[in-house]
Amino acid sequence: MNTIAEHIADFLKEYPPFDNLTFQELYNIATNIRVINLEKHAVLFQNNDILHDSFYVVSSGIINLTTVADAEETIVNKCHEGDIFGLRPFFAKNNYMMTAKAREESIVYAIPIAVFRPYVVNNSDVLNFLLESFAINSRHTKDNVNSGNKLVSDNVFYSDTQSEMQYIQSLNYNNSPLTTTGDKIIKDVAILMTDAMVDNIVVCENNNPIGILTDADLSSKIATGRYPITATIDKIMSSPVVTVIENVSLAEAQLLMLKHNVTHLCVTKDGTNKSVVKGIISEHDLIVAQASNPGVLIKEIKRSQLPKDLKQIRDRLSDLIQNSIQKNITISHVCNIANEINLALIKRAIELTILDLGSPPARFAWLSIGSQGRKEQLLLTDQDSILIFEDVTPEKYREVKDYFLRLAKRTTSLLEKVGYEYCPNGHMASNMLWCKSLTDWIKQYNSWMNTPGENSNDLSSIFFDYEIVFGEPKIEEAVENVIFKNSINNPLFFDFLGNDALKKNSPLSFFKKFILEEEGPYKMKFDIKTRALMPLIDSARLLILSFNIKGINNTYLRFKQLAISDSKNAEIYLSCAEAFLTLLKFRTIEGLKNDDSGQYINIKELSKADKEKLKNALAPMRDLEELIKSKFQLTQFS
Structure with missing residues (x-):
């Protein structure tokens, strides 16, 4: 026997998917493997290179997988001993979309695809592993294979969501074949x-x-x-x-x-x-x-120069969302994808405005708030945003604020042309109330949180759901620190938010009938936003602030985290998490069907099964209401 091939086969059998193969099969593969020694910082392949005829396994060292966006290199994965990478030649014909670079001196095994393909075709476990590795970019090593997949962060767009989208994308093909x-x-x-x-x-x-x-x-x-x-x-x-x-x-x-x-x-x-x-x-x-995957859409957004170009991409996103609903893709996955593209569109609108106006006179942060801030905007609803600029000297304040108001007005106008309507309540960075310095914003949050009953007409809870789209992350962190500092031992604030969360009208009558609108243009329809989604959104926000949990702004993930942090009520939180996804899907289907916000559901058009599903999704709300009343000692509601 070839002792080198034997050594390689012994190594491979310790790691998936090779542990599904016999030693003889591994030995046969090993005899065809090329051993590649890489010096520190050596590049094995880079973005847009023609695909190799092999895929790779790390024998020793660390290989960084990176992408470049806006001239900035981002590490999307680190491959350690036993990790496989470079699978694109198995599943796609276009060039590499990442760069593989040795972080330190490394040895990798190059396994020819032509040699390995028969083992993939004949072994479903191997096939499923490779597909999963390519599709969700999970990493399996000997240490973590038994503890579940180690997924790349949701923030890394080019790995996770791009491949996720391939399960949503429909194909255009010849529908009149010979x-x-x-x-x-x-x-x-x-x-x-x-x-x-x-x-x-x-x-x-x-x-x-x-x-x-x-x-x-x-x-x-x-x-x-x-x-x-x-x-x-x-x-x-x-x-x-x-x-x-x-x-x-x-x-x-x-x-x-x-x-x-x-x-x-x-x-x-x-x-x-x-x-x-x-x-x-x-x-x-x-x-x-x-060419229609999210990575390409993002590149197209970055190249776009006109609102009509951005609008066309947003329309394509609507098609992708519709396809995902038809394919029964998990709505949380779809939210992740839609969020990345929505954020890229807003970011490009800001960039185009800056190119027009000239460089900003100070550092700033543009934050999406509301549904965009929660990563829950699947339909073309209105835009909500705030702008925070760094503190400047008093003599410069007026000039700096004027610049950022011009920036915000042009950006929101551009976004309106793309399809994001103006917020009817004026919750936009173009409103001088919501475009101000960091110190002014800190005063604003202090006032809202420490004297919530006074002058609270302008207090909307959506200001506590935010995500930075553009600018200086430290500015967002400063605001977050103020919010969570004010959350500690603040019963007045939680009493106010708790009452606000519970004052929404009940979705079901005493006899478990849907409570429908009694008058107006939506008479005899069910307001799924106000009666069902908002109570869950408001409650999740209230509870996450009360437990002082930072960095989670999405309603579904808030409930999932609450189930961990407050385990005695885990069952209620997990039921609410699932209910939220179900309700969001109902609203999205309605919105896509009628080309509107999906807020009002025509109950008569639902099948019996869908009516039951909708009622079941409303069931956990009663338990959640009791939990909030108890936790915050709320007895009277305004």
Whole structure:
């Protein structure tokens, strides 16, 4: 036996997915492996390089995977001993989208894909591991494989959400494919394909697909003389054909092509070969679809110069959200993706305004507040924002504030053209009330929190849901520190927020009937925002502030964290987390259907099952209300 190959096989069997293979299989793979020694900072491949014929395993050292955005290099993953990386050649045909660089002296094993592919195709555990590693960029090592996937941070857009999107993206493909029957002569069919300028034809029997003929079949079986050109095509067609359903996603199509080692998929009415052909998906279609992934959308946003360019991208995001709902993708995943693209659009609007106005006279932070700040904006609702600039000398204050008001007015106007309506309550950075210095903002939060009953008309709880979009993170941190400092031992503030959270009208009557609007344009409709979502949003905010938990602004994640921090009430919090996602999905479906905010649900149009699902999502609210009354000793409500 080759002792080096034996040593490599021994190493590989300690790590997934290789632990699913026999030692003999690993030894066979190891004999084809190239051992690569990398000096510190050496680059194995970089962004936009042509794909290699191998993928890689770290034998020793650390490999950093990085992306470059806005001339800034960001580490999206660190690969340690036993980690696999560079899987893109398995699943995509376009170039690398990351750079792999040695952080220290390292040794990596290059495993040729052609050698490893048969083990992937024949072993579903290996296939699933590779797909998962590519799709959600999880890292499995010997130390953490038993403790679950170690996911890259949600903040790292290029790894997590980009691949997530591949499960949402629908494919555009030829929905008028050429078809024929198996008894046709090869020469005639080849002429037909040439005239139609296509590289494939589906072979049918009683309108159902039984095989496919491609240019590759003609090259390998006719041009080589194995079969005469006068033979019938059933002799050389590839059979059986791999079939899929009509709304197959990009990732699913990639997986099937890999699994069956084919270059075309046949789309049928029910996804089997027992129904009518509806289309054909080629490898080329997958390459084209790659151009619509979030990474590409973000790049397009960064290159955009006009509001109409940004609007077109926001419209494409709406299509992606709609596709995800149809595919039953977890709504929290969709929120992550939508949030990244919404933030990129807002950031670009600010950048374009700065390019127009000239450099800011002071450092500042632009914060999205409300649903954008909570990463919950799936529909095109109104914009909510604040602007905080650093403290400047009194003589400069007026001039600096004037600049930032101009910046905010132009930015909000640009965003309105993109499709984000103005906030009807004026909660925008373009309002001089919400564009001011850090000291003024600290005074504002101190006033709101320490004397909440006085002059509180301008206090909206959305000011406590925020996310920095552009500017100086330390400014956001300063505001956050003030909020959480004021949260300690402040019963007056929590009494005010608690009453505010509980004063929303009940969603169900005593007899468990939906309480509908009694008059106005939405008469006999259910206000899912005011009666269902807002009580959950307000309660999660109230509780997260009371437990002094920083850095979590999303309602679903707030409830999940509360279940850990207040474990005796974990069941209530977890029920509320799931309820929130269900309600958000109902609202999103309604909004997409009617091209509006989705606030008012027509209960009559819901199926019996959906009515029950909606009622069940409202059930935890009673327990949550009792918990809040008890915790904050609230007995009278305003």
